[in-house]
Amino acid sequence: MSVAKEFEAANANYVASFTKGDLQLPPQRKVAVVACMDARLDPARALGLEEGDAHVIRNAGGRVSDALRSVIISQQLLGTREIVIVHHTNCGMLTFTEDVIRDKIRTDLHQNADHIAFLSFRDLEQSVRDDIQILKDSPLVLDVPITGYVYEVETGKIVQVGENQ
Amino acid sequence: MSVAKEFEAANANYVASFTKGDLQLPPQRKVAVVACMDARLDPARALGLEEGDAHVIRNAGGRVSDALRSVIISQQLLGTREIVIVHHTNCGMLTFTEDVIRDKIRTDLHQNADHIAFLSFRDLEQSVRDDIQILKDSPLVLDVPITGYVYEVETGKIVQVGENQ
Numbered sequence: 001m002s003v004a005k006e007f008e009a010a011n012a013n014y015v016a017s018f019t020k021g022d023l024q025l026p027p028q029r030k031v032a033v034v035a036c037m038d039a040r041l042d043p044a045r046a047l048g049l050e051e052g053d054a055h056v057i058r059n060a061g062g063r064v065s066d067a068l069r070s071v072i073i074s075q076q077l078l079g080t081r082e083i084v085i086v087h088h089t090n091c092g093m094l095t096f097t098e099d100v101i102r103d104k105i106r107t108d109l110h111q112n113a114d115h116i117a118f119l120s121f122r123d124l125e126q127s128v129r130d131d132i133q134i135l136k137d138s139p140l141v142l143d144v145p146i147t148g149y150v151y152e153v154e155t156g157k158i159v160q161v162g163e164n165q
Numbered sequence: 166m167s168v169a170k171e172f173e174a175a176n177a178n179y180v181a182s183f184t185k186g187d188l189q190l191p192p193q194r195k196v197a198v199v200a201c202m203d204a205r206l207d208p209a210r211a212l213g214l215e216e217g218d219a220h221v222i223r224n225a226g227g228r229v230s231d232a233l234r235s236v237i238i239s240q241q242l243l244g245t246r247e248i249v250i251v252h253h254t255n256c257g258m259l260t261f262t263e264d265v266i267r268d269k270i271r272t273d274l275h276q277n278a279d280h281i282a283f284l285s286f287r288d289l290e291q292s293v294r295d296d297i298q299i300l301k302d303s304p305l306v307l308d309v310p311i312t313g314y315v316y317e318v319e320t321g322k323i324v325q326v327g328e329n330q
Contacts (some may be wrong), residue, residue, distance in 0.1 A: 002310050002312065003195070003219075003249065004249050007212040007249060007323065010212055011321070013213070014212075014213070014321050014323045015321045017320030021320060023205045025255060025317040026204075027204035030200075037222045037223075037235055038220070039188070039193065039216070039217050039218055039219050039221075039304065040188045040217050042209050042214070044207050044210070047175055047179075048172065048175020048176070048178070051205050051210075055202040056202055056223050056224055057224055058202075058223040059222055059223075059224070060234060060235040060238040060239070060246075066231075066234060067283070069282075069322055070202055070223065070224045070283070072255065072270070073225040073258075073266065074202070075265065076266060076270065084169050090190060092238065095325060096242060105305065108166075108241070109305065111217065111305055116233075116237070116305075117234075119234065120235075140270065140274065143302055147169035147248075151203070155183060155186060156176070156180045156183030156185065156186070156208055157176065157180045157183075159260060160169075160173075160178045162198065164199065
């Protein structure tokens with residue numbers, strides 16, 4: 001059975017007890033979370049989010065340079081006024097370099113992916129600081145509070161990186 | 166109080182009952198979900214995901230052209246072999262055009278964002294079909310099962326769009 005079919009079965013249970021049908025489009029808590037796609041991180045459970053609370057933008061590494069389109073839409077059209085970044089320990093992005101994945105794609109897929117910045121990193125805390133700075137430096141992003149965290153996959157805990165910006 | 170401080174308080178409760186500290190890096194169910202960042206959609210609750218199960222990639226609209234870097238990393242380095250796309254009713258991406266947001270940025274921020282494709286759409290089901298096709302056509306994406314859904318924010322239900330690919 002495909003995982004999609006399993007999702008449909010699980011969704012039937014969700015629908016049976018669903019009570020959130022009248023939520024508004026703009027996020028109620030006016031915050032956008034930018035987090036890694038990692039399977040072990042559930043931003044809603046780890047941060048106490050209910051349906052309707054927050055935009056949750058996720059990609060490999062939780063990198064903001066790959067989230068700018070979404071952040072701009074979140075702020076300009078849907079009124080969010082705070083950003084929270086969540087990277088995490090044992091991230092896959094720490095395990096490879098741009099050359100490693102480009103070489104793998106060349107070997108396995110016979111394709112050239114040299115035009116893609118895969119945004120891997122070597123220093124986890126620095127990756128959070130870098131991403132805060134990218135948002136601060138972007139003229140397309142509003143001057144709003146930005147807080148960066150490292151999520152510990154071993155403990156479930158979020159640990160702030162640097163001071164509040 | 167910033168929302169970030171509220172997240173820290175909620176996270177302390179999560180940590181207190183955390184039992185998932187030994188999960189592996191590769192997603193256990195070998196699936197990547199590409200979903201909209203919308204606040205009303207909680208992919209984990211709506212699809213029955215536990216920590217460790219699946220990559221969850223999210224952006225404005227759940228557009229795959231803005232998720233390709235993450236999908237490639239998910240498949241090439243972390244072994245996922247199925248993709249599920251989730252767009253949803255009442256999406257913000259249905260409410261504007263590229264010109265509207267570019268004009269707003271020009272007026273409010275005095276910046277030019279004409280180089281950004283904001284990936285808005287007019288037809289919800291077609292946006293899902295388009296995104297399935299983009300993945301199917303990409304030589305950088307493996308030939309894996311892809312299933313597209315519309316999530317109904319009014320009912321919590323996922324409704325498949327088209328046939329399984």
